[in-house]
Amino acid sequence: MNDLSSIRVLVTGGAGFIPSHLVDLLVARGARVTVLDDLSAGTRENLARVAGAIEFVEGSVADRDLVDRVVAGQEWVFNFAANADVPRSVKHPDTDFTSNALGAHHVFDACRRHGVGRVVQASTAAVYGEPRYTPMDEEHPLRPISPYGASKLGAEALGFAYHHTYGLPFTALRIFNTYGPRQPRYVIYDLFRKLERDRRRLEVLGTGEQVRDYCYVADTATAFLAVAGDEGTIGEVYNIAGGQPVSIRELVALILETLGLADTEPYYTGQSWPGDISRLVADVTRLRARGFAPTVDLREGLRRFAEWIDIAPGEGAR
Numbered sequence: 001m002n003d004l005s006s007i008r009v010l011v012t013g014g015a016g017f018i019p020s021h022l023v024d025l026l027v028a029r030g031a032r033v034t035v036l037d038d039l040s041a042g043t044r045e046n047l048a049r050v051a052g053a054i055e056f057v058e059g060s061v062a063d064r065d066l067v068d069r070v071v072a073g074q075e076w077v078f079n080f081a082a083n084a085d086v087p088r089s090v091k092h093p094d095t096d097f098t099s100n101a102l103g104a105h106h107v108f109d110a111c112r113r114h115g116v117g118r119v120v121q122a123s124t125a126a127v128y129g130e131p132r133y134t135p136m137d138e139e140h141p142l143r144p145i146s147p148y149g150a151s152k153l154g155a156e157a158l159g160f161a162y163h164h165t166y167g168l169p170f171t172a173l174r175i176f177n178t179y180g181p182r183q184p185r186y187v188i189y190d191l192f193r194k195l196e197r198d199r200r201r202l203e204v205l206g207t208g209e210q211v212r213d214y215c216y217v218a219d220t221a222t223a224f225l226a227v228a229g230d231e232g233t234i235g236e237v238y239n240i241a242g243g244q245p246v247s248i249r250e251l252v253a254l255i256l257e258t259l260g261l262a263d264t265e266p267y268y269t270g271q272s273w274p275g276d277i278s279r280l281v282a283d284v285t286r287l288r289a290r291g292f293a294p295t296v297d298l299r300e301g302l303r304r305f306a307e308w309i310d311i312a313p314g315e316g317a318r
């Protein structure tokens, strides 16, 4: 779907990490984009390159009247607004239910009343909870173990209920681990920051045997765009992941290679922590069947991440 020049699109949470990349894609294709974000985690800087081309509304999806005003007249709506920080969700579960679940209800309900043509929800692998088997397909049981996962499952369930009850043209994408420029937290970011401080020794939490399924952020954003433009995805849920699982040990080796750090010694603490999942791997057959395939492999994605985070490669250990 290349030309979106006639389409009005709302991206809630659009100042955040993943959604700001989707905003970039939408603007590049000529869409008329509105972003609604309360800036609780996202930043104006994430939208700096497109600031002149979009409408930015500072506010919360928890504000029903505001959501109603912003949704009116939109043709597509992507709902990303959420607390996406799992440790924060454990400390402040209220925020999750207000932003992630009640906020989603406000968005979907306004979409239904205003006859929005496409509604796409950013869901998460956290709705599955502990893996019963891997790779996890979309039929895996839904037993979230965090307030975050529960609130996101609530949002997804509302979307499908509104699809069945009111015909809301709804699709959900369950994101596994997405990484890339503008991501200010989690494993890859933490490892790069640690290496900035000390290039001789790298402390890695856990055993290094945990397996993750990383997807580069521009690929995740492209999947959202593709799904919105594909009416055959209405009423469906899809996993989105890179489809090339790696262990944390392999990830560490790739990061060190990216930075040209041949002499750094990784040190594994060996200790796990509550909620640490040993294998988080997606079955992406369903999304692939719609024609989606990631284009940026982990090596190239890490190179781009290094460029963004501005740790000069090739300096060697110091």
Ligand SMILES: NC(=O)c1ccc[n+]([C@@H]2O[C@H](COP(=O)([O-])OP(=O)(O)OC[C@H]3O[C@@H](n4cnc5c(N)ncnc54)[C@H](O)[C@@H]3O)[C@@H](O)[C@H]2O)c1
Residues within 6 Å of the ligand: 012, 013, 014, 015, 016, 017, 018, 019, 036, 037, 038, 039, 040, 041, 042, 043, 059, 060, 061, 062, 079, 080, 081, 082, 083, 084, 085, 098, 099, 103, 122, 123, 124, 125, 152, 174, 175, 176, 177, 178, 179
């Ligand atoms: N990063 C991942 O790997 C990942 C994995 C699974 C799911 N997701 C989902 O993708 C979406 C984006 O995640 P991200 O990693 O880019 O996080 P992010 O925190 O960078 O983006 C979320 C955005 O929503 C905004 N926001 C939060 N509460 C809001 C509210 N009440 N009203 C309006 N805006 C609000 C934040 O300011 C932020 O800009 C989230 O819905 C998250 O649940 C992300």
